[in-house]
Amino acid sequence: MQDHRIRNELLTLAGAGVLFFLLYLSTQYVSDYQIRLLNNAAIFITLAVTYNLINGITGQFSLEPNAFVAIGAYTSALLTLSPAEKEISFIIEPIIWPLSVIQVPFFWSLVAAGIVTAFFGFLMGFPVFRVRGDYLAIVTLGFGEVVRAVANNLQPITNGPLGLKALHNYTNLWWSWGFATITLLFIGRLVASSYGLAMKAVREDEVAAEAMGVNAFRTKLLAFTTSAFFEGVAGGLLAHLITTISPSLFTFFLTFNLLIIIVAGGLGSTTGAVIGALLFSFGGEWLRVVEEPMTVGSLQIPGIPGMRMVVFSIILIFLMIFARNGIMGRREFSWDWLLGRSRLGRLIQGKGR
Amino acid sequence: MNSLLTIEKLTMQFGGLTALSEFFLELTPGELVGLIGPNGAGKTTVFNMVTGNLTPTGGKIVFDGKDITGHKPHKITAAGIARTFQNIRLFGDLTVFENVMVSFHFQIRSSFFGGVLGLPRYRREAKRAHDTAMHLLEEVRLAELAGEKAGGLAYGQQRRLEVARALATQPKLLLLDEPAAGMNPAETEGLMGLIQRIRRDYQLTVLLIEHDMTFVMGICERLKVLDYGLTIAEGPPEEIQNNERVIQAYLGERRVA
Numbered sequence: 001m002q003d004h005r006i007r008n009e010l011l012t013l014a015g016a017g018v019l020f021f022l023l024y025l026s027t028q029y030v031s032d033y034q035i036r037l038l039n040n041a042a043i044f045i046t047l048a049v050t051y052n053l054i055n056g057i058t059g060q061f062s063l064e065p066n067a068f069v070a071i072g073a074y075t076s077a078l079l080t081l082s083p084a085e086k087e088i089s090f091i092i093e094p095i096i097w098p099l100s101v102i103q104v105p106f107f108w109s110l111v112a113a114g115i116v117t118a119f120f121g122f123l124m125g126f127p128v129f130r131v132r133g134d135y136l137a138i139v140t141l142g143f144g145e146v147v148r149a150v151a152n153n154l155q156p157i158t159n160g161p162l163g164l165k166a167l168h169n170y171t172n173l174w175w176s177w178g179f180a181t182i183t184l185l186f187i188g189r190l191v192a193s194s195y196g197l198a199m200k201a202v203r204e205d206e207v208a209a210e211a212m213g214v215n216a217f218r219t220k221l222l223a224f225t226t227s228a229f230f231e232g233v234a235g236g237l238l239a240h241l242i243t244t245i246s247p248s249l250f251t252f253f254l255t256f257n258l259l260i261i262i263v264a265g266g267l268g269s270t271t272g273a274v275i276g277a278l279l280f281s282f283g284g285e286w287l288r289v290v291e292e293p294m295t296v297g298s299l300q301i302p303g304i305p306g307m308r309m310v311v312f313s314i315i316l317i318f319l320m321i322f323a324r325n326g327i328m329g330r331r332e333f334s335w336d337w338l339l340g341r342s343r344l345g346r347l348i349q350g351k352g353r
Numbered sequence: 354m355n356s357l358l359t360i361e362k363l364t365m366q367f368g369g370l371t372a373l374s375e376f377f378l379e380l381t382p383g384e385l386v387g388l389i390g391p392n393g394a395g396k397t398t399v400f401n402m403v404t405g406n407l408t409p410t411g412g413k414i415v416f417d418g419k420d421i422t423g424h425k426p427h428k429i430t431a432a433g434i435a436r437t438f439q440n441i442r443l444f445g446d447l448t449v450f451e452n453v454m455v456s457f458h459f460q461i462r463s464s465f466f467g468g469v470l471g472l473p474r475y476r477r478e479a480k481r482a483h484d485t486a487m488h489l490l491e492e493v494r495l496a497e498l499a500g501e502k503a504g505g506l507a508y509g510q511q512r513r514l515e516v517a518r519a520l521a522t523q524p525k526l527l528l529l530d531e532p533a534a535g536m537n538p539a540e541t542e543g544l545m546g547l548i549q550r551i552r553r554d555y556q557l558t559v560l561l562i563e564h565d566m567t568f569v570m571g572i573c574e575r576l577k578v579l580d581y582g583l584t585i586a587e588g589p590p591e592e593i594q595n596n597e598r599v600i601q602a603y604l605g606e607r608r609v610a
Contacts, residue, residue, distance in 0.1 A: 186469060189469045189470070189471065190468075190469045193468040193469055193471070193475070193479075194454070194457065194458050194461050194468055194475075194479065194482075195458075195465055195468050195469070197447075197451060197454055197455055197458060198455065198458045200444070200446075200447055200451075201444050201447070201455040201458075204443075204444035204445060204446055204447060205442050205443075205444055205445075207406065207426075207442060208438065208442040208443070208444065209444075209455065210405075210406075210425070210426040210427045210430075211404060211406075211426055211427075211430060211435075211436055211438075211442075212430060212435075212455050212456040212458075212459075212518060212519075212521075212522055213427050213430035213431050213456060213458065213459030213460070213522050214427060214455060214458055214459060215425075215427045215459070216427070222465065330446065
């Protein structure tokens with residue numbers, strides 16, 4: 001087997017170049033609404049890829065991303081609002097001291113969001129990884145609810161149900177896609193490294209992994225904390241995209257959507273998570289067609305609002321019947337695979353030899 | 354004397370059931386010892402306690418001068434004890450090569466970020482692990498299947514992969530739990546050769562559980578016989594073969610015609 005490391009890294013770099021050129025074109029020629037969709041897609045790619053690290057790669061079925069996104073969103077939002085803005089927002093109870101005077105640039109608020117969320121993920125890992133399987137799912141689900149309840153009631157910090165409003169609209173295509181790219185590169189390399197292999201070993205057989213010297217608890221905690229970091233930053237990006245956050249935004253539905261994305265894309269495949277996130281973000285728009293009034297022959301069908309969700313559900317059902325492992329299964333995209341299949345690739349490789 | 358493994362008064366009780374009581378064992382470096390007995394005699398329980406999968410209710414296990422009783426399995430592996438499983442436990446969805454590579458993970462000294470960013474030190478370590486893994490796969494004649502999914506291998510190949518994977522942890526003591534189970538006579542013969550070869554080449558001490566008597570008698574230097582958690586005999590194979598109590602345990606009481 002030939003080693004194409006350098007070639008592949010150049011290709012990845014070129015791919016990122018193409019992506020950012022396309023993004024540049026979008027900022028010039030595309031409507032605001034579509035830009036918003038693109039931003040959303042990037043954030044969901046980040047979330048899905050990191051959620052897949054725990055659920056798909058490490059095989060620990062957990063349901064906590066809404067908690068991590070909430071922690072990241074609040075951390076980042078509280079740090080970018082100016083002291084004056086915070087004073088106006090917190091009408092029921094004033095905000096507590098250090099937060100009332102701090103304001104940092106957007107970039108540092110995102111870094112803080114990542115670190116704070118990773119720290120919470122790390123602490124939470126100790127109790128939750130004492131259990132496995134269904135129990136793990138329930139415990140992590142509970143954690144999500146706890147975070148939401150705390151956000152609702154810890155008024156001096158979170159402003160309770162009123163949430164935080166009038167955040168600055170900092171998140172643009174460069175932030176969201178830039179971070180999605182970093183996440184993809186990081187997670188991709190992590191999965192390919194010895195640490196990623198240990199995570200897969202824990203997924204396949206925890207007892208055997210331990211017998212081969214893998215510290216299963218530490219491996220799970222590592223996946224969890226890493227995932228928390230990226231989801232926290234994504235939460236910060238999300239907060240500054242929609243500019244208003246409140247506890248009701250971070251319900252279990254967020255987690256549920258992410259779960260659909262990674263299962264439909266292929267549990268355990270980073271590529272699948274990306275495809276799933278893209279389909280989920282844009283699919284809803286494409287499906288708008290079915291809500292339009294239609295004329296089939298002599299039959300007049302008025303537009304039915306909500307028809308999208310029916311069709312969406314049917315697609316999911318078919319996916320689970322005919323492609324139970326999702327779109328990608330556990331396969332991954334790789335340059336070797338792409339070039340190995342295309343005629344151009346064979347030509348290049350022929351020369352290489 | 355300098356023993357590699359010393360087990361003293363090892364006892365395991367599950368509720369009211371005593372799976373193993375007052376078990377003694379002493380292994381000197383380089384020995385090849387067999388642990389035999391009828392089903393349910395407590396053999397695998399001994400293995401599970403030595404490797405940390407079970408915490409004994411009594412007694413102690415000293416390995417290489419250190420008390421390892423009740424330690425976590427991954428710590429015990431790092432200390433130098435490797436095992437194979439009675440019912441094969443490979444990482445089915447990983448490739449043959451990756452299965453062996455997992456065993457190098459705990460030996461890697463590079464940090465998490467070193468690994469993710471592919472820093473030179475990590476790359477050197479990964480390269481060394483790669484070469485050793487391929488060498489081990491050649492040793493068990495699986496090198497040409499390195500890219501296949503482990504779950505798709507034939508039974509005998511899976512058993513050999515388990516041995517390669519255990520060897521990759523660089524053990525001093527190798528525990529084999531019924532390595533010949535389900536093998537045909539030719540495969541068993543091959544396995545005997547393999548075990549003797551790796552034992553010599555890697556200076557291993559081997560403790561194995563096996564039901565196949567040709568295998569046990571052909572390869573072990575010393576045997577320990579368990580029945581209902583009690584040690585009923587020990588000694589060289591020839592002696593064990595003619596031991597009254599052992600025959601009784603295996604075949605039942607001899608009827609007087």
